[in-house]
Amino acid sequence: MRHLKQKYRTAQIIMTESEFLHYSDRLFAHIEDQLENSGADFDCESRGNVLNIDAPDGSQIVINRHTPNQELWIAAKSGGYHFALQDGAWVAGRDGSKFFAVLGSVLSSAAGESVVIEALPVSA
Numbered sequence: 062m063r064h065l066k067q068k069y070r071t072a073q074i075i076m077t078e079s080e081f082l083h084y085s086d087r088l089f090a091h092i093e094d095q096l097e098n099s100g101a102d103f104d105c106e107s108r109g110n111v112l113n114i115d116a117p118d119g120s121q122i123v124i125n126r127h128t129p130n131q132e133l134w135i136a137a138k139s140g141g142y143h144f145a146l147q148d149g150a151w152v153a154g155r156d157g158s159k160f161f162a163v164l165g166s167v168l169s170s171a172a173g174e175s176v177v178i179e180a181l182p183v184s185a
Contacts, residue, residue: 116171
């Protein structure tokens with residue numbers, strides 16, 4: 062099983078490391094901008110591979126880029142998610158959920174109101 066999982070991950074890496082880092086930097090800035098314009102009271106801090114989001118309910122949402130596997134991770138009260146790029150979308154390996162849908166859901170839950178983060182295309 063481990064061998065198949067590793068093979069699956071390797072097959073999903075379609076960007077160079079430089080392209081992944083550039084995209085994830087843009088993603089962190091995009092999320093910060095979207096939250097700033099949302100009207101909800103979120104505080105964001107980006108440091109290296111991690112974007113920390115302090116939510117209005119006192120919880121923290123952590124978005125992490127995992128460069129070796131080219132994955133985006135979300136950690137929130139509701140749990141942790143790992144997303145790999147598949148057909149132009151970031152998809153969770155455990156249940157097929159999409160990155161921006163999960164992010165919107167955890168942010169909305171923490172804010173007590175609807176929060177939508179528009180998808181950032183990979184090829185921009």
